Amino acid sequence: MESGPMSVDSAALDPPALPEDGANEPKYGGHSRFELELEFVQSLANPQYLNYLASRKFLTNPAFVAYLEYLQYWTRPPYLKYLTFPTSTLKMLELLQQEKFRQDIISPDLAHAMIMEGMKTAVEWHREG
Amino acid sequence: MEQDLDSRFERLEKALGNMIDALAKNNPSDKVAEELLAAEADLSESLKLLETHQNNNARIQQLRQETSLLDTQIKDIASSLWNMRKELKAVPTTSNPPNGAKHQFTTAELLAYARRISRNTLPLPGVTNGVDMTATQPSTQPADPEDSFRLQTQPTQTQTPNASFNFSFNSTVGTPAPLSAATPTTTTANDTQPTTQLPPSQQQQQHPPKPPAEDKLPQHLQPAVNPLHDATFHPWPTEAQIRSGALASIQRLADSGIDPKGYDPAEEERKLKEQEQARKEAEERARQEREAAERRMREERERMARERELARQREGGGGGLERRESVAVGRAKPKQFTFLGADDDDDDEDED
Structure with a gap:
């Protein structure tokens, strides 16, 4: 069976090489896999983007779900320190592992509520205790 | 005993x-x-x-x-130990303890990371001033969430200076004062400027206590010097950022029929530039070669002309003279051929 990019049978990849030792990595449009996956995993922190992905039926695609599971390497060192939106990225990555959330985020109301909550928390988290 | x-x-x-x-x-x-x-x-x-x-x-x-x-000391120590143990047990720990080796990092790295993420974890102080996060209801604008989340500084700015401007203007110059807080901002600002431009003497007579807002910019100019004007804050990448990112550029490549794998736009551009450069160099070389060939040809021609002349001179002194004269005449008069024969005749006659 052919294992295309959106097939579950794609070989499980190792996390990409770190920027400092990935000098001769293959490039995709001028960017390394590390850069692209870092950008993507952080884009997932945007509830609107997730809503968009859900509306395009990406979140129900088993291959995409497997990719989301693979992306969890960002929760561990040495990759963790490259996240510039750590809080929302890690939370979303965690939520995206749950099937219920992947189904629910298709609702614009939920996306909106998440945006509200996210903004509110970002403004107020440091005022607690 | x-x-x-x-x-x-x-x-x-x-x-x-x-x-x-x-x-x-x-x-x-x-x-x-x-x-x-x-x-x-x-x-x-x-x-x-x-x-x-x-x-x-x-x-x-x-x-x-x-x-x-x-004994009491021991008891104290024991009880404080017990308390400490209780406190330690009460400290909340993560449910998933890190497995494997701990990742080493230095304080400098930690601080650098904190600095890097700080602009994304907390909005700048001015951005959230006076914004009531609880005011916006999630259900009011579900279609366009983006606008309702703009944390702008403007609402806070519009009040105090404006009010004081109105006050000073109305009280000092004594206009019938249709100006109120509801007046559009631009009119207020324009009307206020004459107050500040009054001659100093008049100004002092009219209002000895200076209005407190005198040193402030007019309202409509304030956003221009406020770096936080229209500033927004999101704790995640915005749609615009996602749209201008690497993934989007790859999508554009794919849309235009290029396989992004192994394709580097910068590299391509460099190659294109190199080709262009090579082409230009080749053209330049060709031009130079052509010029050199032409020069050689011209020199060759001149050389041959000189040789011919020398040969003619060797054939006979008269001939040479004749030739020179003919050349001189030729230069002076365009119709050399008509005179050549006559010249020759003259020469012949002279010799005779």
Whole structure:
């Protein structure tokens, strides 16, 4: 069976090489896999983007779900320190592992509520205790 | 101990009594006296023992006190240890403890990371001023969430300076004052400017207490100098950022039919530039070669002309002269061929 990019049978990849030792990595449009996956995993922190992905039926695609599971390497060192939106990225990555959330985020109301909550928390988290 | 002491006392008393009796009867005897001495020595020895005993007792008491003190200390330590243990147990820990080796990092790295993420974890102080996060209801604008989340500084700015401007203007110049807080911002600002431009003397007469907002920019110019004007904050990448990212550029490549794998736009551009450069260089070289060839040809032609002339000169001196003259005439008059024959004839005639 052919294992295309959106097939579950794609070989499980190792996390990409770190920027400092990935000098001769293959490039995709001028960017390394590390850069692209870092950008993507952080884009997932945007509830609107997730809503968009859900509306395009990406979140129900088993291959995409497997990719989301693979992306969890960002929760561990040495990759963790490259996240510039750590809080929302890690939370979303965690939520995206749950099937219920992947189904629910298709609702614009939920996306909106998440945006509200996210903004509110970002403004107020440091005022607690 | 006490019994021993008592018996010795009795012995001494008895010996003393015997002695006193003996003295009273005026019948002292050595035996009684010796007995008294012995009893006295016995008692003093016993007293010494008693002293030691008392000392020891005091020491025992002291030690007991010490031990009780130490005991309480131990109890204190034990109880504080217990409390500490309880506190430690009460400290919340992550449910998933890190497995595997711990990742080492330095303070400098940590601080650098904190600095890097700080602009995404907390909005700048001015951005959230006076914005009530609870005011916006999620259900009011579900279609366009983006606008309702713009945390702008403007609402806070529009109030105080505006009010004071109105106040100073109305009270000093004494206009009938249709200006109120509801007046559009631009009119207020424009109307206020003449106040500040009044001649100094007049200004002082009219309003000695300077309006407090005098040194502020007019309202409509304030956003221009406020770096936080229209600033927004999102704790995640915005749609615009996602749209201008690497993934979007790859999508564009794919849309235009290029396989992004192994395709580097910068590299391509560099190659294109190199090709262009090479083309230009080749053109330049060709041009130079052409010029050189032309020059060579011209030189060759000149050389041949010179050789021909030399050959002609060698053929005969007259011929050469003739030729030179003919050239001179030719230069002066364009119609050289018509005169050449005549010239030749003249020369011939001269020679003749």
